[in-house]
Amino acid sequence: MRVALDAMGGDNAPAVNIEGAAEAVNEWPDIEVVLVGDGELLQKELSVRKYPKSKITVLHASESITMDEQLSQALRRKKDSSIRRAFELVKAAEADAVVSAGHSGITMALALLLIGTAKGVERPAIAALIPSLKKEFVLLDVGANVDCTPQNLLQFALMADAYCRLILDRPKPKIALLSIGEEPTKGNELTKEAFRLLKAADINFFGNMEGRDIFKGDADVVVCDGFIGNVVLKSSEGLAEATIKMLRKEITSLTTGRIGYFFIKSALKNFKKKTDYAEYGGAPLLGINGTCIICHGRSTTKAIKNAVRMAADFSSKRVYEAISEEIGQAQPREKTVVAG
Amino acid sequence: MRVALDAMGGDNAPAVNIEGAAEAVNEWPDIEVVLVGDGELLQKELSVRKYPKSKITVLHASESITMDEQLSQALRRKKDSSIRRAFELVKAAEADAVVSAGHSGITMALALLLIGTAKGVERPAIAALIPSLKKEFVLLDVGANVDCTPQNLLQFALMADAYCRLILDRPKPKIALLSIGEEPTKGNELTKEAFRLLKAADINFFGNMEGRDIFKGDADVVVCDGFIGNVVLKSSEGLAEATIKMLRKEITSLTTGRIGYFFIKSALKNFKKKTDYAEYGGAPLLGINGTCIICHGRSTTKAIKNAVRMAADFSSKRVYEAISEEIGQAQPREKTVVAG
Numbered sequence: 001m002r003v004a005l006d007a008m009g010g011d012n013a014p015a016v017n018i019e020g021a022a023e024a025v026n027e028w029p030d031i032e033v034v035l036v037g038d039g040e041l042l043q044k045e046l047s048v049r050k051y052p053k054s055k056i057t058v059l060h061a062s063e064s065i066t067m068d069e070q071l072s073q074a075l076r077r078k079k080d081s082s083i084r085r086a087f088e089l090v091k092a093a094e095a096d097a098v099v100s101a102g103h104s105g106i107t108m109a110l111a112l113l114l115i116g117t118a119k120g121v122e123r124p125a126i127a128a129l130i131p132s133l134k135k136e137f138v139l140l141d142v143g144a145n146v147d148c149t150p151q152n153l154l155q156f157a158l159m160a161d162a163y164c165r166l167i168l169d170r171p172k173p174k175i176a177l178l179s180i181g182e183e184p185t186k187g188n189e190l191t192k193e194a195f196r197l198l199k200a201a202d203i204n205f206f207g208n209m210e211g212r213d214i215f216k217g218d219a220d221v222v223v224c225d226g227f228i229g230n231v232v233l234k235s236s237e238g239l240a241e242a243t244i245k246m247l248r249k250e251i252t253s254l255t256t257g258r259i260g261y262f263f264i265k266s267a268l269k270n271f272k273k274k275t276d277y278a279e280y281g282g283a284p285l286l287g288i289n290g291t292c293i294i295c296h297g298r299s300t301t302k303a304i305k306n307a308v309r310m311a312a313d314f315s316s317k318r319v320y321e322a323i324s325e326e327i328g329q330a331q332p333r334e335k336t337v338v339a340g
Numbered sequence: 341m342r343v344a345l346d347a348m349g350g351d352n353a354p355a356v357n358i359e360g361a362a363e364a365v366n367e368w369p370d371i372e373v374v375l376v377g378d379g380e381l382l383q384k385e386l387s388v389r390k391y392p393k394s395k396i397t398v399l400h401a402s403e404s405i406t407m408d409e410q411l412s413q414a415l416r417r418k419k420d421s422s423i424r425r426a427f428e429l430v431k432a433a434e435a436d437a438v439v440s441a442g443h444s445g446i447t448m449a450l451a452l453l454l455i456g457t458a459k460g461v462e463r464p465a466i467a468a469l470i471p472s473l474k475k476e477f478v479l480l481d482v483g484a485n486v487d488c489t490p491q492n493l494l495q496f497a498l499m500a501d502a503y504c505r506l507i508l509d510r511p512k513p514k515i516a517l518l519s520i521g522e523e524p525t526k527g528n529e530l531t532k533e534a535f536r537l538l539k540a541a542d543i544n545f546f547g548n549m550e551g552r553d554i555f556k557g558d559a560d561v562v563v564c565d566g567f568i569g570n571v572v573l574k575s576s577e578g579l580a581e582a583t584i585k586m587l588r589k590e591i592t593s594l595t596t597g598r599i600g601y602f603f604i605k606s607a608l609k610n611f612k613k614k615t616d617y618a619e620y621g622g623a624p625l626l627g628i629n630g631t632c633i634i635c636h637g638r639s640t641t642k643a644i645k646n647a648v649r650m651a652a653d654f655s656s657k658r659v660y661e662a663i664s665e666e667i668g669q670a671q672p673r674e675k676t677v678v679a680g
Contacts, residue, residue, distance in 0.1 A: 131586075133582050133585060133586065143520060146520065146527065146528035146529075147528045147529055178571060179571075180483060180486065180566075180567055180570040180571065180574075187486060187567070188487045188567045189487055191567075210571075210574050211570065211571040211572065211573070211574030211575030211576075211577075211578060212574035212575065212577055212578040213578060214575055214578060215575070215578045215581075215582035216578065216582070224571075226520075227520055227527070227528045227531075227568075228567075228568055228571055230520040230551065231518060231519075231520065231550075231564075231568060231571075231572060232551065232571060232572065232575050233551070234520075234550050234551030234552035235551030235552065235554055235555070235572050235575070235576060236551075236575060236576070236579050237552055238551060238552040238553060238554060238555045238556065239555050239576050239579055239580065240579065240583060241555075242472065242473050242555035242556070243580060243583050243615075245473060246471075246473065246611060246614075246615070247587075247607070247608070247611050250607040250608075250610050250614075251604045251607040253607075254603075254604065254606060254607050256603040256604070259600075259603050260599075260600045260601070260602070260603025260604035260607070261600070261603075261604065262600070263594075263596040263599050263600025263601075263603065264591045264594065264596075264600035264601065264604060266594060267587070267590040267591040267593075267594050267600070268587070268590075270590050271586060271587050271590045274586075274590075275583075275586070
């Protein structure tokens with residue numbers, strides 16, 4: 001599998017991107033990486049690293065996209081940006097997948113422009129994997145679409161179903177709809193109609209799930225619109241950080257706390273690592289006609305490495321084809337239900 | 341101030357309700373409580389407690405509302421429910437405010453039915469006070485309205501402004517709009533239009549705030565629709581609980597962790613108390629023509645006591661009148677902006 005990695009995207013680029021690529025090809029012999037970005041810089045950085053030389057190639061791109069770039073400007077003017085070149089590689093079948101920790105909105109727009117949606121898909125969705133008390137769960141959409149229709153939410157459920165089956169090895173994933181009460185009558189106009197569609201679909205539908213329960217880990221997938229998903233993802237991230245800070249303050253304010261803190265600080269670190277989205281890897285952009293993994297801007301080397309692995313898996317297991325198939329099969333069934 | 345307390349509402353009713361009432365009148369001489377519920381039971385329970393006897397009276401109500409009660413049934417059939425009787429006391433000017441830890445949807449419906457909205461208010465909102473790294477902030481709406489208009493969000497901001505000024509002693513509260521990016525152009529249709537209205541209003545508007553930043557505590561108020569607010573509130577609650585559990589597991593899995601845990605466990609307890617919404621008190625239902633404090637179903641004695649105090653403060657400072665005034669003043673100004 002050949003992964004095109006946007007070497008210039010992310011807060012810690014290109015250092016962690018190069019290091020992540022090197023670690024990935026060192027660890028997994030089936031993976032090749034094309035590093036896309038400032039060719040001279042990348043070659044220089046690569047020359048001091050140890051890895052099987054044939055497994056990483058460099059594609060020069062003279063421009064890069066900053067985090068505060070305007071979407072229209074990036075699309076119209078920056079024709080030689082690293083992220084654009086990465087997608088062009090996939091379009092030309094010279095790479096199998098794209099990984100980027102850069103501007104997620106622009107990454108998504110370029111994915112749609114150059115790769116397009118998978119057959120039958122109305123809107124792509126970003127699917128984040130979230131730690132919980134039991135297993136991780138997939139939360140989607142976390143930001144690709146700010147205003148969604150019930151039909152969009154149904155498609156998100158079907159896309160996540162394929163993700164769970166093919167990548168997470170969960171053959172019959174439980175799919176929940178994020179709402180403000182468990183009863184079908186609870187929710188807003190969007191979720192009440194989406195509930196009806198999800199119930200009629202050929203999936204293992206769990207029903208509505210309240211915000212309170214998502215971190216218990218009883219569902220494999222939690223579906224919501226991209227505005228809410230983004231707010232939940234980011235507020236959870238903010239709360240987790242704030243919790244660690246408040247707790248540290250609480251502990252060190254105790255007389256015995258300082259002693260205790262000495263004994264537990266590696267536990268706090270472990271916990272932070274396990275729950276830090278920046279460490280966690282990437283989120284697939286589901287529903288495009290190919291593979292793209294979007295990483296957190298603050299991604300670490302480990303996150304980039306994991307995202308490269310994830311990209312290779314999504315591509316080799318042809319998740320985007322499975323998504324098209326699942327949506328194609330759901331369409332007529334869904335229509336029958338609407339007519340009835 | 342005379343507070344009508346629904347003695348039968350909540351998971352721990354009537355025990356914590358009675359205890360909370362007794363603690364409130366013991367601590368604050370300006371407060372009287374009318375306990376509304378099963379008269380015989382309440383009198384019996386009160387007889388074993390120490391408090392100034394004239395400060396608590398009992399009003400018998402033969403019915404109570406359960407947590408899984410249907411709204412229509414509760415309104416139509418249960419004419420002698422404790423929560424209904426509590427509102428009737430306020431309507432008859434025999435009490436100044438209502439406190440309930442019972443079914444929040446039914447409480448709200450009865451508030452609207454018997455007390456009505458304050459002049460100029462389109463929709464009431466539930467305003468939760470949330471701990472953060474700095475000061476607490478007001479999040480609203482957390483569940484009164486599942487589908488909102490931009491104008492609703494503007495009114496929520498004005499209502500919270502009055503809450504902050506009169507109750508929290510913050511003379512120029514910073515008011516943020518919950519969205520998925522800081523720029524005015526980021527958000528969904530609702531928030532983009534609400535941004536425009538909030539910017540034009542006579543408030544200290546902070547701009548958009550991302551989920552990631554709300555727990556930093558830089559805003560006094562965070563405005564959103566009731567669906568999102570409820571999801572954020574409950575998922576934060578769920579995450580905080582899950583965090584404590586995961587952390588405990590992480591700590592006790594370390595060899596040194598068990599020793600450390602011994603030294604820090606009171607810090608964990610303190611932290612939990614400080615962040616547990618069930619301990620925290622109540623959330624005012626802003627925008628009705630009177631005072632109603634809605635408590636968490638799992639409220640403790642301390643939460644009930646604090647909610648009774650809060651109800652007395654809201655009533656004595658006539659927050660609902662200030663809200664009407666603020667909304668009345670905002671109306672023409674807002675219209676001018678729309679016309680221009």
